[in-house]
Amino acid sequence: MxxxxxxxxxxxxxxxxxxxxxxxxxxxxxxxxxxKIIFQSKEAPSPKVMLEQTTKDFSAEGLSxxxxxxxxxxxxxxxxxxxxxxxxWSLDLPKGVPTAYSLQDVATFSKGYxxxxxxxxxxxxxxxxxxxxxxxxxxxxxxxxxPIQTIKSLPIFxxxxxxxxxxxxxxxxxxxxxxxIASTQPIVEGLQQLSAGETVQLKTKNELSxxxxxxxxxxYKLSQQNEAxxxxxxxxxxxxxxxxSMILGYADRIAADKTxxxxxxxxxxxxxxxxxxxxxxxxxxNLVSQLEYDxxxxxxxxxxxxxxxxxxxAELLNSGISNKYELELVIPAxxxxxxxxxxxxxxxxxxxxxxxxxxxxNPEGCNIQISLSLEAQAFAITVTDDGQGxxxxxxxxxxxxxxxxxxxxxxxxxxxxxxxxxxxxxxxxQGTMTVETNLKKGFQTTLMxxx
Numbered sequence: 351m352x353x354x355x356x357x358x359x360x361x362x363x364x365x366x367x368x369x370x371x372x373x374x375x376x377x378x379x380x381x382x383x384x385x386k387i388i389f390q391s392k393e394a395p396s397p398k399v400m401l402e403q404t405t406k407d408f409s410a411e412g413l414s415x416x417x418x419x420x421x422x423x424x425x426x427x428x429x430x431x432x433x434x435x436x437x438x439w440s441l442d443l444p445k446g447v448p449t450a451y452s453l454q455d456v457a458t459f460s461k462g463y464x465x466x467x468x469x470x471x472x473x474x475x476x477x478x479x480x481x482x483x484x485x486x487x488x489x490x491x492x493x494x495x496x497p498i499q500t501i502k503s504l505p506i507f508x509x510x511x512x513x514x515x516x517x518x519x520x521x522x523x524x525x526x527x528x529x530x531i532a533s534t535q536p537i538v539e540g541l542q543q544l545s546a547g548e549t550v551q552l553k554t555k556n557e558l559s560x561x562x563x564x565x566x567x568x569x570y571k572l573s574q575q576n577e578a579x580x581x582x583x584x585x586x587x588x589x590x591x592x593x594x595s596m597i598l599g600y601a602d603r604i605a606a607d608k609t610x611x612x613x614x615x616x617x618x619x620x621x622x623x624x625x626x627x628x629x630x631x632x633x634x635x636n637l638v639s640q641l642e643y644d645x646x647x648x649x650x651x652x653x654x655x656x657x658x659x660x661x662x663x664a665e666l667l668n669s670g671i672s673n674k675y676e677l678e679l680v681i682p683a684x685x686x687x688x689x690x691x692x693x694x695x696x697x698x699x700x701x702x703x704x705x706x707x708x709x710x711x712n713p714e715g716c717n718i719q720i721s722l723s724l725e726a727q728a729f730a731i732t733v734t735d736d737g738q739g740x741x742x743x744x745x746x747x748x749x750x751x752x753x754x755x756x757x758x759x760x761x762x763x764x765x766x767x768x769x770x771x772x773x774x775x776x777x778x779x780q781g782t783m784t785v786e787t788n789l790k791k792g793f794q795t796t797l798m799x800x801x
Contacts, residue, residue: 368522372515379511383504397470397488400426400481405474412439425484427467431456432477447482540565549573587636594632597625634771637699641774648693648778655690655729656681659720662698666705674715677705685722688729690801692779700775703768704733704795712737716792727800734794739787772797 395403400421407417413428418441421428429440429449435456437449446465448455456478460471464480468488472479540550540562550569552562604610604618663679671677701720708718716737723730769785772795776783781799 365522365526369519372518376511376515383507395424397481397483400424401470401472401479404428404481405472405479408474408479413441421481427482429480430474430477431480438477444482537561537565540569544569544572587632590628590632594625594629598622598629601625634703634768638771638774641771641778648696650691650693652689652691653694653697655688655722655731656686658694658698659701659722659731662701663720666702671709672715675709675712676717678717678719680719680721682723685724685729688722688724690729690799692799693775696775696778700772700797701731701733703772707768707795708733708735708737708793711735711740711793714738728798729801730796730798732794732796734792736792739789739792741789742787745785745787769795 403420404413404417407414407420408430412430413421421441427440427442427444427447429437429443431451432438435451435453437443440449443449444465444467447467448464451459459469459480460478463469464482466485467482468485469480469482471481536552540552543550544565550565552566601618601622605615605622607615610618659679659681663677667677705718705720708716712735714737716735719732719734721732721734723732769783773783776797776799779799781797784796784798786794786796
């Protein structure tokens with residue numbers, strides 16, 4: 351956890367440092383723009399400088415030739431007003447610009463414009479020196495002047511800077527994301543494998559190597575525990591087999607002994623029946639454990655499915671199934687020649703568990719149907735009965751918890767281990783199991799296998 355926190359902190363710190371650096375660069379760029387663009391004109395001296403230079407070549411009678419050339423070069427017109435507001439002299443005065451002004455006129459244009467021409471004035475002697483610039487060349491805001499071109503280009507400048515910021519931030523984000531994904535992807539895949547019960551062996555050499563090492567250790571310990579659990583179950587199953595066989599043998603002998611009284615024979619029959627159930631439960635538990643921990647090898651071969659179901663139905667009927675149960679086998683014509691690569695023993699076990707589930711849950715009898723159907727890319731084996739069924743909640747508890755619940759003193763077990771085993775066998779063949787049931791409406795279990 352410490353290494354993971356350190357890894358995240360490293361990237362967050364790097365990204366935060368990049369943002370701060372970008373802000374600093376922006377401040378420098380805007381500062382330079384403010385200094386060099388706003389306050390300075392690259393194409394010509396500022397109006398203030400022009401006024402100062404013009405006064406050097408100025409006299410009450412007019413401008414020197416050098417002063418005239420300077421103004422003409424910058425496309426600037428000018429005039430000098432005496433105390434009464436009359437133009438003593440003028441240079442390139444545009445049409446529409448008066449040559450006489452009242453005191454009120456002077457007060458007005460001194461802060462703005464004459465006939466839409468931006469003007470700049472300076473007191474010289476007893477009069478005023480007025481310099482006028484072309485229309486739309488300057489704007490005056492709060493006694494300050496700014497070149498119109500600069501005002502127009504400012505939004506473009508801001509847009510370009512912000513666009514570059516966005517591109518750089520996106521680039522940094524994209525590169526960081528790629529690097530983080532490359533570093534964490536093995537960890538994520540390892541967690542997914544671990545959650546699926548698979549063994550994990552990561553070989554990460556980046557900053558998350560400690561996390562990968564811990565994941566490998568957890569995977570190894572879980573693998574060891576699963577193997578130990580499966581071996582323990584297998585060992586217990588093996589150890590039970592011998593004494594259980596003896597119980598079955600003696601119980602069968604007592605139940606079949608005609609010299610034994612009837613009550614003893616009935617009790618021996620019950621012992622025989624329940625011992626068989628225990629034997630089946632132990633076998634199911636062992637097989638579930640082996641399938642769950644991938645310790646059961648699948649002996650796959652191409653199997654004629656219709657033949658498999660017919661053989662199973664015939665064997666079940668020949669075993670002496672009670673007349674209370676009607677067994678029906680439904681195989682459509684298109685499924686008669688269908689072959690599927692699977693473990694024949696396990697698939698038969700799955701079908702048998704479903705049929706036995708219907709028998710055990712319906713002691714009063716029921717109709718049981720085994721059907722085979724083909725679809726576009728899959729086939730289904732469905733076992734249906736019209737018995738008493740179960741509630742949705744009970745069914746889910748049996749499948750999820752594999753619980754064993756005794757319903758009476760004769761150990762008539764109703765359990766979900768059989769369904770769980772069917773589910774494990776189905777998953778081992780990349781199939782899915784769907785169970786539908788309602789109280790008093792029976793069970794319908796469908797095993798769907800892709801091919």
